[in-house]
Amino acid sequence: MTAGAVLLGGLTRLTESGLSMTDWRLIRDMKPPRTQEEWDKEFERYKQFPEYQLINRRITLNEFKRIYYMEYLHRMWGRLTGLVFFIPAVYFWQRRYFDKGLKIRSIVFGALIGFQGALGWYMVKSGLKNETLIDNYPRVSPYRLAAHLGTAFILYSGFLWNSFRYLFPSERQVVSKIWGMRVHGLLTLVFITAVAGAFVAGLDAGLVYNTFPKMGDHWIPVEYNHLKPWYKNLFENPAAVQFNHRVLGITTTAAVMAFAFMSRGKGFGRRAAMARNLVAAMVLIQATLGISTVLYYVPTSLAASHQMGSLTLLSLTLWLAYEMRRLPKV
Incomplete structure (x- = not known):
């Protein structure tokens, strides 16, 4: 799941889709626009931000839907990753399957997942302001992008190393x-x-x-x-x-x-x-x-x-x- 999030994040960046969703709402974001009225409203909102005003003024509604769904998929995958982690973690914790070390690691992993989600929005937010344009081009902060990717790699490494400990126990x-x-x-x-x-x-x-x-x-x-x-x-x-x-x-x-x-x-x-x-x-x-x-x-x-x-x-x-x-x- 974490590796998939890295892949989707890279595709979102490469297709320049990351700034298509101009707000962040944990629950309400899970329902994409469905009616023509909802799509028109979302498109009009997108038009208020630098990416549309500077480089995408000729974009059609159908083209906007493509980049919107790319970013939507990335966000929903991140939320699903959280659920795939937290639901079993709570169950196994309550059944006392975790030793002290794994409890500590689970807390760290859970905190990193939450931090990663917040960091993702903090990164996107940097590309929605005229004050943060790079060479008059709307981009997210490269510092925040590097932090977002680096955190994903750290989280992935923690999961992988933890799995080695249980798949191949050794001194x-x-x-x-x-x-x-x-x-x-x-x-x-x-x-x-x-x-x-x-x-x-x-x-x-x-x-x-x-x-x-x-x-x-x-x-x-x-x-x-x-x-x-x-x-x-x-x-x-x-x-x-x-x-x-x-x-x-x-x-x-x-x-x-x-x-x-x-x-x-x-x-x-x-x-x-x-x-x-x-x-x-x-x-x-x-x-x-x-x-x-x-x-x-x-x-x-x-x-x-x-x-x-x-x-x-x-x-x-x-x-x-x-x-x-x-x-x-x-």
Whole structure:
């Protein structure tokens, strides 16, 4: 369910549907417009906001319905995810199936789900104001988008790691502290690269340069230090943001491949070795998807696959980190 929310969120962003629902009501939002009068009223409301006034003035009612339903599906999926979590959690808690640790984790997971919903509206709200336009274009805040995606990845990682604990119970043992630290370093790189990708999406930075490995005729874009103070370029300059994401992606790929090569013959065992090999294969697939997305001018299918590729890579790296804990100390 959480992975599906990430996919739908990416599609909502890529189809520029996220600003079609201009209000947030927990219960009333669950009923979409049905009659012609209700659709006309919702469309008129949409016309009061910058996205329509600046870029969608020629949109028809039927076209509006398409983007509205995309955002509606994303919101309803989020609500359904909450129900799928909370209803069983309350039942199992009351039946005393949870130990103390799982009770604490369930509270944390539930809080993150609620926070994620509130953060989603906080993000959308940033794109509904003239004061927050980016280059005179209505976009949600890239900071809030990155926080929204990052929180989804954290929630997903918590669920996945928790499932490993019960599917594959074991003592906390690692092959060595050095290799354990290296796997956690890979996890950090994968996560940071994914969050950097959210800034690329938030600024439409993937459309700035569509060449690889160079950015146009240069290795470093000439606009890299365009904004003042300098640190704004890291988060608000599309050319710099795309360049940074490229560097992080290449660094992550190189680090994973170096880890896979150096760890051969280290006695990882069958499951850990399989996880390591899958991480290495996935990082190459993810790099290929990222390069292809840029070269083909960010088609929706490739961009969505690239986003889900980051979640897949994170999943496999988490599995590798867990398997490292199951190995005997050496």
